[in-house]
Amino acid sequence: MILVVSTCRFPLSEEEFVRPIVELIEEKGGSYRVRRYYEEIRFERYSKVIVCGTALRDFDYLNYVENFRGLAEYGGEVLGICAGYQILAVIYGNRLEEVEKIGVRRVEVVESNPLTVEREFYAYFLHVYALREANERLEVLALQGDEIAMFRVSGKDFYGVSFHPEVLNRDIIERFILL
Amino acid sequence: MRVCVLYSGGKDSNLALLKAWEKLEVACLVTLIPESENSYLFHYPNARLVELQSEALGIPLVVDSCPDDEEGGLKALYRVLRRAAEMCGIEGVVTGAIRSTYQASRFQKVCWDLGLWCFNPLWLRDEVSLLREVLSRGFEVVFTRVAGYPLRKSLLGRRLDYEVVGMLESLKQYVNPSGEGGEYETFVLDMPLFKRRIQILEYEVVGVDYDATLIVRRAVLVEK
Secondary structure: OEEEEEOOOOHHHHHHHOHHHHHHHHHOOOOEEEEEOOOOOOHHHOOEEEEOOOOOOOOHHHHHHHHHHHHHHOOOEEEEEOHHHHHHHHHOOOOOEEEEEEEEEEEEEOOOOOOOOOOEEEEEEEEEEEEOOOOOOEEEEEEEOOEEEEEEEOOOOEEEEOEOHHHHOHHHHHHHHHO | OEEEEEOOOOHHHHHHHHHHHHHOEEEEEEEEEEOOOOOOOOOOOOHHHHHHHHHHHOOOEEEEEEOOOHHHHHHHHHHHHHHHHHHHOOOEEEOOOOOOHHHHHHHHHHHHHOOOEEEOOOOOOOHHHHHHHHHHOOOEEEEEEEEOOOOOHHHOOOEOOHHHHHHHHHOOOOOOOOOOOOOEEEEEEEOOOOOOEEEEEEEEEEEEOOEEEEEEEEEEEEOO
């Protein structure tokens, strides 16, 4: 079963950021459970974890990063989308920078990885925080300008994407589900 | 949270309104009426009828006009949302955007610049399931514009029903079933939040077979 973590402060935002993910899991015949960022979560109960994004003005999840520290002991696969990318970046000791990015941009893959096939693709961005630099705990997989658009946690199958793959790059989520 | 709903009077903005109503406090509707039909961002036909819908809903309407060009349209959006924030104390905006990243990213940017939250409850919805939800929730929807093959003028004035949904689904390769690309436009005569429904008394159809508009000449509110 896939754990889908909502980072949305307002339930109405889940229609936008969580529903598309669970619909994709359903389409692929997978089962899932949705939990919220402010809950205490036992990650080891699930085969995979997807931490979804949230509204541009929503930062409440950053007050609950401690709830995600348990991921360090988790042996499954994790996909962090936008807010989820930020949470992964922070728990592995990185510092987010203010990077306002709204709209479709070209992403350049710089390191081959199991989630992408093409060297370049267009993706939909909606964030005001991202990484420009990463410490040795993260491997940079893709760039958008000077922003790290995609990373992997070294030695783990934990991936962070600063864009929203559910919009233009559903294949990335599909490959993650099949990992 | 008090929000406004970007409201065109069609099925999508009404469904977005209903979803917002269920989870937030809807303080007002916001409508931009394009100066002509060539707007990139907003619906045109019968836009003035939103005043009647606002009355049916009992929700205040903040309305402004909007130039045809992209830049003018965006400036008008900033202006009208500023007014809505001042008049109604809104902290957020709800839109009926479904799949257009062009439309969605502009709404997101405007909201961010104005310090407002942005909610898009229909975002990435399967278009056919969305049409079915509109019907299952008891909306009464009429077609008011067709803008391209294979949708014909004869669709104008017709109610959205399951037969029409089936027809739109079968035309998926030619038109977006939700009409988000401007292939067609709709007007909501009734939905669960309307205290009274709208009855069209006089209308006129103008245009040619695959590019035509239904213009409502007279409409009234009647008991449900």
